[in-house]
Amino acid sequence: MLESVRKAVFPAAGLGTRFLPATKSLPKEMLPLVDKPIIQYGVEEAVGSGIGDIVIVTGRGKSAIEDHFDVSFELEYLLEARGQKALLEAVRAISDKVNVAYIRQSQALGLGHAVLRSRDLVGDEAFAVVLADDVIVAPTPCLAQLLAIHRTFRAPVMAVMEVPPEQSPAYGMVQAEQLSERVFRVRDLVEKPKAGDSPSNLAIIGRYVLTPRIFDSLACVGPGAGSEIQLTDGLKHMLRETPLYAYKFEGTRYDAGDKLGFLKATVELALRRPDLGPGFRDYLRALPL
Numbered sequence: 001m002l003e004s005v006r007k008a009v010f011p012a013a014g015l016g017t018r019f020l021p022a023t024k025s026l027p028k029e030m031l032p033l034v035d036k037p038i039i040q041y042g043v044e045e046a047v048g049s050g051i052g053d054i055v056i057v058t059g060r061g062k063s064a065i066e067d068h069f070d071v072s073f074e075l076e077y078l079l080e081a082r083g084q085k086a087l088l089e090a091v092r093a094i095s096d097k098v099n100v101a102y103i104r105q106s107q108a109l110g111l112g113h114a115v116l117r118s119r120d121l122v123g124d125e126a127f128a129v130v131l132a133d134d135v136i137v138a139p140t141p142c143l144a145q146l147l148a149i150h151r152t153f154r155a156p157v158m159a160v161m162e163v164p165p166e167q168s169p170a171y172g173m174v175q176a177e178q179l180s181e182r183v184f185r186v187r188d189l190v191e192k193p194k195a196g197d198s199p200s201n202l203a204i205i206g207r208y209v210l211t212p213r214i215f216d217s218l219a220c221v222g223p224g225a226g227s228e229i230q231l232t233d234g235l236k237h238m239l240r241e242t243p244l245y246a247y248k249f250e251g252t253r254y255d256a257g258d259k260l261g262f263l264k265a266t267v268e269l270a271l272r273r274p275d276l277g278p279g280f281r282d283y284l285r286a287l288p289l
């Protein structure tokens with residue numbers, strides 16, 4: 001029987017250079033989108049997909065992430081004493097639902113290296129990988145969509161989306177055979193091809209369901225693009241022996257690790273909020289653009 005996926009790995013040890021100087025002392029994952037840190041959106045997506053065991057790969061200067069998912073006794077005591085129930089629930093909402101474990105990546109040697117660091121905590125079972133920078137708003141959580149494909153094919157699967165050719169240098173791109181409207185069997189992967197060199201318009205985004213076989217591949221591949229150990233290279237290595245699927249997910253993805261993407265996510269998430277949306281919409285409409 002196929003066991004359900006229980007663990008999600010969140011690589012969060014990158015340097016966040018695109019957000020300097022803010023990320024000199026504040027982890028990029030803790031930048032707020034409206035009133036929640038970026039990483040919380042990803043953790044809520046995992047919880048909404050039935051995954052409560054969270055493994056966060058952290059680095060130096062990332063202790064704010066650990067504090068965020070920990071119980072804040074003084075704060076909760078104070079909110080309780082003041083009768084601020086809604087705030088208390090907002091603070092408790094996430095720490096009550098997850099078990100979080102942390103592992104250090106002492107040097108930012110790449111996403112593939114960060115995933116490899118989680119090997120002992122993941123063990124011998126299928127697991128999800130969530131890049132929290134990719135914030136996804138979807139009718140069904142993106143991870144839940146991938147888990148359904150994983151259950152069907154009993155194989156690793158990653159989320160992809162269509163991008164115009166000039167954007168391929170920013171993504172891992174796939175060469176794939178279409179099986180149905182949204183499902184593809186992956187034949188090859190290319191990390192950040194030049195515009196015009198990409199085998200398709202399907203770009204890999206930060207959601208994966210992987211099998212432990214990936215760890216052997218990541219341990220084999222050396223540094224690739226940017227002298228980093230790339231997850232894409234590990235997947236390409238794994239492809240020699242294991243089928244791999246891509247799923248064109250349903251929903252909207254924001255690249256919150258990039259300034260423009262972050263601004264778009266902030267505006268659109270705020271507009272979707274019942275408490276803020278109407279006032280914010282009026283404000284935007286009145287701007288002399």
Ligand code: UTP
Nearest residue numbers: 011012013014015016017018108109110111114
């Ligand atoms: P990014 O490519 O967004 O890199 O990494 P970054 O360092 O975080 O940000 P910039 O480009 O310098 O602004 C994609 C994901 O992989 C993680 C990051 O934390 C992010 O979630 N990562 C990357 C690691 O955990 N370790 C690494 O060595 C590299």
